[in-house]
Amino acid sequence: MTAVRTAATASRVLRQVRHDPRTIALLLVVPCVLVGLMAWVFVDTPTFDRLGASILGLFPFVVMFIVTSVVMLRERQGGTLERLMTTPVGRADVLLGYTLAFGALAVVQALVAVTFAVWVAGLDVAGDLWVLVVVAVAVAVLGVTLGLLGSAFAATELQAVQLMPAVVLPQFFLCGLLVPRDDLPRGLRELSDLLPLSYAVDAMRTVTVEAGAPSSVWVDVAVLAGFIVGAVVLASLTLRRRTP
């Protein structure tokens, strides 16, 4: 693994995305539209202020998961990964390059979505807005790395897209948005502790109700970082230099 090859890979991925302006537009516009729609649905009730922050974390996670699982699948199947494996590039260079590239997009996405949610949709949170951005980026990067890992389990783009409900929806049911995690039945409560999205929603909820930058948020972000590292490590194990 070398910094030069990781950086070269990251900038290559960003150049690819730049040739696809429609994907960039979707990455930036869709979360805003969804947040705006939600604000409209819950107009004149406190619900949007209560759940808005969590939703801000959730949408980027889903979007990034889908995009990276498909993009990485393309790399695996287009023959370019096979070629990369014959060059001095390390497997970690490839995965970190992807993570950095989509991480950079996640930062832009979070800035746009938070700006829209607060100044257009009127989201009111007790905590600092930059904390909201940091958590949103962490969740999006988690989506990136899980997508990179998920691509190993799909043989076609059709399968890759269907990984999304399989990976995301169970986490969505258990993350505390529908039912507070403490009210979940035994077993499910414990299971929810093992799923990364629970920590994302916990962090967002803290930002919603507590002023400043509460320390419990950083614990949740640290757990998310752990999941991110774990996903990259697992994904690098699924990248084989030698294939049948």
Place this chain on the structure above:
Amino acid sequence: MMKMEEPRVAVRLDEVRVVRGPRVVLDAVGGVVRAGAVTGLLGPSGSGKTTLLRAIVGVQARVTGTVEVLGRVAGTPSLRREVSYVTQTASVYRDLTVGQNLRYFAALAGLRGSAAAEAVERALRTVGLADRGRDLVARLSGGQVSRVSLAAALLGEPRLLVLDEPTVGLDPVLRDDLWRTFAELARTGVTLLVSTHVMDEAARCDDLVLLREGRVLATGAPRELLRRTGAGDLDAAFLHLIREAGLAGAAA
């Protein structure tokens, strides 16, 4: 046929066997690839050409036997700087320009700054795409895309070039140019291993390896194979060799 431990050997194979599922793809493959020569790998599709090339560049799983490349076990990390591989279907990024593709592969090969820019320019000239650097790969014709893929392999001055049917879909003039380039590269000491199923290309190789159903049927210089079989051209020579092997198989 060849003696062991010749000094000018780039690839040495011994008892190479590859099994994929229930099928034996390569069996008891042996031989050498001379350094600084153009070796043609011939055989019908499904004969195991790609699998053999993949074993040599170190990306084929479940290889048994000896595959030694430039004096090291195939797949040794240090070989990735010295061996370049061009897959049969072009492996470049369609959503990047030609130049962006090559600059990326140059960076992976460890080239930077003006050295990278010069290498990219030289590679583009070699494959006849000097004026297409700014074009998106997706907008190029199939033949042009495979030339971009070939150009990417020329960056970083590899000692061994492994090319899987590099001239498919190219017009005769360009094919002729590329084979001249291969010969030139070989003169500078580069070893080339090229799979093909075009006989007039086989005639331009220094050495030939004929693969059939995962086994080496014959090896030798084109002229030697013609003399041995008494055939008028390589097509006839290979037919002769295949029939001969078939008869031997039936007798055994």
